[in-house]
């Protein structure tokens with residue numbers, strides 16, 4: 001397993017004088033989500049075990065699964081943390097020995113920039129993959145780190161929906177990404193995880209992501225009207241499940257930029273729990289959806305790192321944001337896949 005470079009409590013890494021307190025210590029500023037919210041919590045380790053050892057314990061993984069886990073990071077609301085979550089969850093998973101491919105499905109190309117990728121206008125990217133029949137996945141993939149690669153985007157991706165429009169009637173336009181990626185899934189060097197950073201809309205690009213994905217991960221900021229958008233998103237997921245992708249499920253919600261000590265956030269989280277509870281046992285794709293542990297706290301380092309083209313683990317490995325995404329990666333790795341059999 002690769003060493004997590006970000007871990008402040010590794011026995012090999014002396015804590016810098018200004019480093020945050022160790023997880024589990026009395027000084028630790030823990031994300032304050034009510035215990036019942038964390039339905040998918042990484043199991044608590046006995047307090048008798050020092051935190052630096054518990055952190056290094058192996059987590060139960062799904063690596064034995066024959067096919068990759070394919071996650072669409074989606075919320076049609078803008079600026080909720082989709083790209084930040086895609087980039088840092090992906091990087092966190094690579095430190096847990098997972099081979100990860102991310103797909104930048106947003107014409108803003110923020111994910112590509114987050115990994116410091118600057119493409120020439122002539123470089124192949126997701127636009128050509130979707131618009132040109134003969135372009136293959138292998139031709140557009142770029143390595144951006146150890147065990148980490150990307151299908152990048154550029155602003156020209158904005159034009160692809162118009163290009164694909166004539167194929168909507170036959171259903172081909174909705175599954176062009178799935179059909180192209182299928183070829184990669186048949187090869188021995190397929191990734192363990194494919195994570196798709198979706199645009200803030202529910203158009204043809206988002207539909208392509210949902211047709212490829214098996215699990216939807218929803219970053220959500222616990223703000224006014226957050227749940228109204230969520231029910232619209234879940235309706236769309238259900239339509240795609242029924243029309244194109246019977247295996248599609250909602251894996252869960254990641255609380256992003258979370259401010260646990262505000263009344264509004266607590267109320268929104270309580271409403272979210274009720275909303276998810278109402279789906280239990282129902283024939284809906286969110287029947288088993290969880291609120292992932294931990295919530296991602298607001299942390300300025302997370303906002304700074306993209307402008308340096310770095311993940312949080314490269315930019316500020318000791319900060320709260322790095323620890324939150326490290327724990328989220330472990331949490332998702334240890335979650336049974338949400339796909340239907």
Ligand SMILES: Nc1ncnc2c1ncn2[C@@H]1O[C@H](COP(=O)(O)OP(=O)(O)OP(=O)(O)O)[C@@H](O)[C@H]1O
Nearest residue numbers: 078079080081082083084200257297298299302303
């Ligand atoms: N936990 C956090 N703490 C502080 N800032 C954050 C955090 N998460 C994200 N941000 C910042 O908030 C802004 C929006 O985040 P991000 O780009 O990830 O959202 P998004 O949902 O992908 O946006 P869009 O809908 O435009 O694609 C960015 O400036 C990002 O750096």
Ligand SMILES: [Mg+2]
Nearest residue numbers: 082083106110
């Ligand atoms: Mg984004």
